[in-house]
Amino acid sequence: MENSSQVKLTASNVHDFIFDRTSELKAFDETKAGVKGLVDANITKVPRIFYSLSDDFEMASENHTIQLTIPVLDLNGFDRENPARKKDVVEKIRDASGTWGFFQVVNHGIPVNILDEMLEGVRRFYEQDFEVKKEWYTRDGSKTVVYNSNFDLFRAGSANWRDTTYCNMAPKTPTPDELPEACRDIMIEYSKQVKKLGSFLFELLSEALDLNADHLNNMGCSDGLAMLYHYYPACPEPELTLGASKHADYDFLTVLLQDNIGGLQVLYQNQWVDIPPVPGALVVNIGDLLQATFFSQHRVLANHAGPRVSVACFFTTGLMTSSKLYGPIKELLSEQNPPKYRETTVREYSLHYNAKGLGGTSALLDFRL
Numbered sequence: 001m002e003n004s005s006q007v008k009l010t011a012s013n014v015h016d017f018i019f020d021r022t023s024e025l026k027a028f029d030e031t032k033a034g035v036k037g038l039v040d041a042n043i044t045k046v047p048r049i050f051y052s053l054s055d056d057f058e059m060a061s062e063n064h065t066i067q068l069t070i071p072v073l074d075l076n077g078f079d080r081e082n083p084a085r086k087k088d089v090v091e092k093i094r095d096a097s098g099t100w101g102f103f104q105v106v107n108h109g110i111p112v113n114i115l116d117e118m119l120e121g122v123r124r125f126y127e128q129d130f131e132v133k134k135e136w137y138t139r140d141g142s143k144t145v146v147y148n149s150n151f152d153l154f155r156a157g158s159a160n161w162r163d164t165t166y167c168n169m170a171p172k173t174p175t176p177d178e179l180p181e182a183c184r185d186i187m188i189e190y191s192k193q194v195k196k197l198g199s200f201l202f203e204l205l206s207e208a209l210d211l212n213a214d215h216l217n218n219m220g221c222s223d224g225l226a227m228l229y230h231y232y233p234a235c236p237e238p239e240l241t242l243g244a245s246k247h248a249d250y251d252f253l254t255v256l257l258q259d260n261i262g263g264l265q266v267l268y269q270n271q272w273v274d275i276p277p278v279p280g281a282l283v284v285n286i287g288d289l290l291q292a293t294f295f296s297q298h299r300v301l302a303n304h305a306g307p308r309v310s311v312a313c314f315f316t317t318g319l320m321t322s323s324k325l326y327g328p329i330k331e332l333l334s335e336q337n338p339p340k341y342r343e344t345t346v347r348e349y350s351l352h353y354n355a356k357g358l359g360g361t362s363a364l365l366d367f368r369l
């Protein structure tokens with residue numbers, strides 16, 4: 001018999017039982033304090049807007065059957081006059097890019113004090129006085145510096161446990177007074193160094209693809225550099241949410257600097273594999289626009305141990321408004337290797353990616369031929 005005190009769900013009252021997600025998202029956004037603001041307010045429970053969808057947690061890291069690690073490549077002693085050494089590095093890059101879409105590099109030429117100061121600068125930015133920081137909070141993508149929590153807050157299935165700041169550093173570098181005082185000098189210095197390293201990596205990647213060394217650089221792959229610095233506060237219930245949902249990057253190549261907390265994982269043959277912090281190393285990952293057959297999908301776990309900080313430098317193109325088409329590299333096509341994706345402009349691809357947000361199916365799939 002039906003219990004009369006039990007309320008029955010009907011078409012007219014169903015909305016009372018489904019939490020008003022949009023209002024909660026809006027309220028959170030209006031605080032301009034991000035996830036860090038929640039933690040500073042000493043919350044002990046993760047708000048529902050951050051609950052991950054179940055398929056985000058599919059294939060949890062506990063299910064690992066074999067212990068795998070992505071390759072760590074030593075760029076030390078790399079010398080154009082030393083063909084044997086060069087051949088070795090190029091082969092390793094070819095291997096790592098083809099199987100993982102990810103590798104780490106050590107002895108990459110960026111001094112460790114610059115890496116440390118970059119991470120320190122990111123901490124200074126997020127941990128500064130809230131009244132100063134909130135002036136940078138915006139969802140207006142035309143601003144030089146865009147700080148907010150979850151660029152896809154109102155589009156994604158679940159919000160991520162992190163705050164992010166976005167800034168284009170090349171081809172046009174902002175002047176220091178356009179950047180946050182907490183980290184302006186190091187943003188300029190670090191991105192200069194990453195740009196140099198990026199051109200070098202594109203040379204190696206070109207050779208790994210059996211192209212002329214300058215092919216990818218000539219295509220404009222290293223002209224544009226977007227810097228994203230993230231802050232993942234310690235999470236009271238890391239089993240309920242993610243620092244970053246599963247995604248691939250929308251660029252040609254990403255150079256990522258992470259601190260020593262950990263949590264970054266790459267999806268490899270249906271398993272989540274940890275990308276452990278290696279002192280002094282930078283993580284390199286192939287973005288969608290350089291992707292041929294593999295998706296280098298990755299995510300970041302939320303963590304009791306935070307805050308965790310990281311800096312992702314996205315190599316795009318200097319020509320965000322250009323109609324230049326990127327697609328299968330003609331030199332690499334053959335009957336056995338037909339084109340898989342249609343051509344697109346960097347602008348079209350970024351807009352499509354942005355509209356989809358993180359956590360869903362890969363944006364690249366929508367460009368399959």
Ligand SMILES: O=C(O)CCC(=O)C(=O)O
Pocket residue numbers: 228230244249256258264298300309310311312
């Ligand atoms: O914080 C990290 O380790 C990863 C960040 C990331 O995946 C991104 O910015 O696209």
Ligand SMILES: [Fe+2]
Pocket residue numbers: 247248249298
């Ligand atoms: Fe990413």
